Amino acid sequence: MSDVKSALAYLKSRKATSNSKTGLLGHSEGGLIAAMIAAGSEDIGFIVLMAAPGITGAEMILLQTKLSNKAQGISDEKTQTELDFLKIIFDEVIAANDLAHVKSQLSDSLKSHRELLPDGMTDEEIDQYLGVFAAPWFQRILKSDPASSLEQVQCPVLALNGAKDLQIPPKENLGAIEAALKKGGNNKYTIKELPNLNHLFQEAATGQEEEFVTIRQTISPVVLKMIMDWIGEHP
Secondary structure (H helix, E strand, C coil), rough: CHHHHHHHHHHHHCCCCCCEEEEEEEEHHHHHHHHHHHHHCEEEEEEEEECCCCCEEEEEEHHHHHHHHHHCCCCCHHHHHHHHHHHHHHHHHHHHHCHHHHHHHHHHHHHHHHHHHHCCCCCHHHHHHHHHHCCCHHHHHHHHHHHHHHHCCCEEEECCCEECCCCCCCCHHHHHHHHHHHHHHCEEEEEEECCCCCCCCCCCCCCHHHHCCCCCCCCCCHHHHHHHHHHHCCC
């Protein structure tokens, strides 16, 4: 947010753009940040949200895990075990004031309750997991709630999602974005789910992360035209 606010301040300091309203385009977490900055602001002319979250960070990661496991052919039983494992950690981390203490507690607890863990998980792997999950930045992600910002956004909004996006699934997130905008009284929005596109808006077969680097296309030209046309309608 600080980086974007600095860029906006610079544009306002320039003669050519000092009286102009500036739009923000954010992809994935960048969409979350764009909404946070646009919330209650009169300086932002529009925002374009590309594969942006609409549900909380904790909900998002659990949903990502479920969909990714399904795409990989992992059984429902193993997926549920992993989800239960993650929920235990997330609840502790979200509520924590002292993350180092929580990491130590969780490490001891999980190592003494192997039935809670995915099959074959070693002590070293537990500590690696907790090293990420008990980090301050990750706690902020888990606690993040895009709806609280989106409800305050009053400028025009374009929200796009690929139908094969497994990182920010379209149904749950586009629906949540629309609900938050409506709740805030904003009816100046366009929301579209685009067929056959993955999280990076590439034309994709599966949408899995492993496929990203095998696709030559950087971004679908259909998406670029859609964004440009929409911005042209909101000068």
